[in-house]
Each structure stands twice: as structure tokens, then as C-alpha cells.
Amino acid sequence: MSKFVLVIGAGQAGLATGYHLRKAGLPFQIVDAAGRVSDSWRNRYASLTLFTPRQFSALPGLLHTGNRELYPSRDEFADYLQSYVAHFDLPIRLDSRIVRLVKEATGGFEAQLQNGERIRATHVVIATGAFQKPIIPSTASQFAPDVVQFTGDSYRDPSQVPAGPVLVVGDGATGRDIAAELSAGHTTFLSVGKPRKLFPERILGKSAWWWLHWSGLMQAPKESRLGRYMQKADPFPDRDRNLDSLARNGVRIMPRLMSAAGSIAQFSDGSATEVVSVVWAVGFRDDSSWVEIAGAGGSNGSFVHTEGVSEIPNLFFVGRPWQRNRASALIMGAGPDAAAIVKRIVCLVTAPWP
Known part of the structure; x- marks a missing residue:
């Protein structure tokens, strides 16, 4: 089978993955159930603004316009995602809900769409985000x-x-x-x-996110002592x-x-x-019921992975909370996490296919 990567989800995680796949020269397609890119943002409460200011709310390769110290609104960020797709000409298929993902005997994957169509891929990146079911x-x-x-x-x-x-x-x-x-x-x-625990919005005139980023706290590994403390404090x-x-x-x-x-x-x-x-407003849970692959999901419906790598060969994730560190749950973490996963895929595609 020719190497082909299927990216499921056209939010920030899926688009960042597409950016790095394009840079790596790998054939891929991003598939999303929504009628347009960024609908998952536009369908949230109208007054929503992002956690992080514009300087930390961008995907790789394209900065936000506007005051970098202020916070983008829901609609502004949705518009940004649409412009990101156009800027990099990412291959996206919309109105295409995947209702079933299975592993084939050949080692590849088959995704079945709601309309009955099927997409075959050698590698799959699930980038559907952590806000599946309230x-x-x-x-x-x-x-x-x-x-x-x-x-x-x-x-x-x-x-x-x-x-x-x-x-x-x-x-x-x-x-x-x-x-x-x-x-x-x-x-x-x-x-x-x-x-x-809430932290101050600004410290010595700088965004608290600036201090967290440049101090390295946002990149503290999940299993480190500092990472475990940050997970607990949240x-x-x-x-x-x-x-x-x-x-x-x-x-x-x-x-x-x-x-x-x-x-x-x-x-x-x-x-x-x-x-x-x-x-x-007590949170969300995963919906892994459509992934019909033994070992891909846990008993509570969550996805099973280590830093975005599934135990299932050639199955990956981007956009999981604490996938690698605190930044993983934020826009600022989508690019680095996607880069790490695409690097793994690049290594795999050089190996002989079974």
C-alpha cells in the first residue's frame, strides 16, 4: 500500500499536523465532520476568549494579526483557522464524519464515513480534541x-x-x-x-504566559516532578x-x-x-466508540497513548491534554506536539511496509 496519512479532525491540532506533514512531503488528507473549518469554535459560547494572548495563540508558520498582548475572541480564532487552511492550501474534506475506524489485516486502516464511503490509510492521526461529549x-x-x-x-x-x-x-x-x-x-x-489555583494575568508588566513559556514551565515533561505538580494544581x-x-x-x-x-x-x-x-460546566469526556480497534481505547472511553503514540502500530494522536506537557492542551502546544508525531511517522515510512 502506498504511504498515506489520514488526519481526523480539522481543529488546531489537525491543522498543525497537516502543516508538518506538508513540510515532510508526505501524502495526507484531513477529514472533519463539520461543514466548515473552525465550526467547533464558532459553536461554543459567544463571549468565549482564548486562555492565551495572540502571541501564544498561533499555529506554526502563521502569526496572528493585532495586539499580541490581547486575547483573541472565539470568532477571531475561528477566522484565523480558516485563513491558516487557505494560506498553506491544506487538503481538507469537510462534511465527512467518520463513524468507524478499523485496522486491516494488511496493517493499514480503513475509515468508514457516515455516507458509506471508505478511506484507506497506512497511518492515522486522531486530532479530534478533548471536548467530545459534555x-x-x-x-x-x-x-x-x-x-x-x-x-x-x-x-x-x-x-x-x-x-x-x-x-x-x-x-x-x-x-x-x-x-x-x-x-x-x-x-x-x-x-x-x-x-x-489561579495565577495573575500579568507579572511585572508581562503576560503570565510569557513567564511560563520562557521559564520552561509549559514544557515540563508530563511525568516530571514539576509536571505532576502542575497537573494536580491545574x-x-x-x-x-x-x-x-x-x-x-x-x-x-x-x-x-x-x-x-x-x-x-x-x-x-x-x-x-x-x-x-x-x-x-463540569468538563468533557472522550468518545472513542467509533475506533473499533482493540487496545486503542480504555475502559472509560478515553484514548490510550504515550505522548501521542498509540500501542496500535501507526496510530497516533495530537491535541490530547497533557500529551507531552501543559502546553499540549493549548494552542501553543499544537505545533510542537504535531511536529513530534510527524517526525515519528517520517521515521516509520522509511521502513519496509509489511
Whole structure:
């Protein structure tokens, strides 16, 4: 079989992979289920801005325009991804959802599209990202049917949310953003879990990301002592989103949600409140059900890999959180992680095919 790389997913991870495959001179195609590049970004909540400023929110070979110290919006970054495809003329097939990936007896792969078509490849890079299916706790079923429920995936803006008290569950960056904007027009409760570590947005006039990048902290290996500490702490920048600031702006901070009964939310300290809507912002999980290859996925549905390399020969990943380091979950990590994976593929294609 002629060497051919199939890249699944046309987000930042897939495009960075395409960039490096093009540089390496390998034949490849990027396939995505969406109708246009960057729809996964445009379909998120409207007020979303990236974690990192423009100087750290670019893919290899193409810088962002605009103030490098400021944060790109959701739509700006989506436009950037579209311009990236055009700039490098990357081969992308859209409206092409892959519903089944299998390993062939010859050692290659066959991907089946939703329309029944099949694509064969010698190497596959799964770059679908870590935001596949929103996690909805079992507590959701305890609310009455007339309590309107959203996820971090289905929530777009406050106009969707009916009048009355709203509970946001989950105090990561998404939950805090949503609670902050809802508080302008709704009585808003934010249910928090474990204590979160936030770092200052700027240090000595420089973005905290500048310090983290140039100090080498963002590149600390996953299994290093520093890497393990950063995984446990999981800090994110404080852009006026600490709990004290949220409280000053009207968000009512509540402890962990324990249960619900009808329209009543009950918390770990024994308190309770009535709500008319709930936004679940407790994270996402993988969907590996379409990869029908034994050993590719774990029992919990997550993908199994070591620094993006599967135990399945010629199967790889880019865009996994902590794939190699903290940067892996961010735009700044897509290029280096893709480069490392493509380097491995280049080494493999020089070997005889079975």
C-alpha cells in the first residue's frame, strides 16, 4: 500500500499536523465532520476568549494579526483557522464524519464515513480534541422536567436562559465565564468543587504566559516532578474570575452540589436553593466508540497513548491534554506536539511496509 496519512479532525491540532506533514512531503488528507473549518469554535459560547494572548495563540508558520498582548475572541480564532487552511492550501474534506475506524489485516486502516464511503490509510492521526461529549452528572435527572438544563457545549449566551435563578455547576474557566455573564441579568449561583489555583494575568508588566513559556514551565515533561505538580494544581489565569471578584459582581458562590429534588438544588453544607435553569460546566469526556480497534481505547472511553503514540502500530494522536506537557492542551502546544508525531511517522515510512 502506498504511504498515506489520514488526519481526523480539522481543529488546531489537525491543522498543525497537516502543516508538518506538508513540510515532510508526505501524502495526507484531513477529514472533519463539520461543514466548515473552525465550526467547533464558532459553536461554543459567544463571549468565549482564548486562555492565551495572540502571541501564544498561533499555529506554526502563521502569526496572528493585532495586539499580541490581547486575547483573541472565539470568532477571531475561528477566522484565523480558516485563513491558516487557505494560506498553506491544506487538503481538507469537510462534511465527512467518520463513524468507524478499523485496522486491516494488511496493517493499514480503513475509515468508514457516515455516507458509506471508505478511506484507506497506512497511518492515522486522531486530532479530534478533548471536548467530545459534555459530562452530565447523574444529579441532572433529579431535577424536574421544567428546569431547563444546558451544558458548556449547548450554552451560547444569556438570551437562551429563562428568567429566574440559574445554577452553574463547575468552576473551571468555562463555568466562571458563564456565571459572570449570566449574573448581569439573572440571580446566578456558582457551585464550586475542589479549590482552584489561579495565577495573575500579568507579572511585572508581562503576560503570565510569557513567564511560563520562557521559564520552561509549559514544557515540563508530563511525568516530571514539576509536571505532576502542575497537573494536580491545574492553574489558569485570573482575568477577573477569582471567586471574590465574581461575588462582588453578584454571583452567589455555593459549595459542591450534592443532589436535587424538583427545582431545589441541595449543596454539601446543607443549604438549598430553588432554580429554574442549570448549566453543567463540569468538563468533557472522550468518545472513542467509533475506533473499533482493540487496545486503542480504555475502559472509560478515553484514548490510550504515550505522548501521542498509540500501542496500535501507526496510530497516533495530537491535541490530547497533557500529551507531552501543559502546553499540549493549548494552542501553543499544537505545533510542537504535531511536529513530534510527524517526525515519528517520517521515521516509520522509511521502513519496509509489511
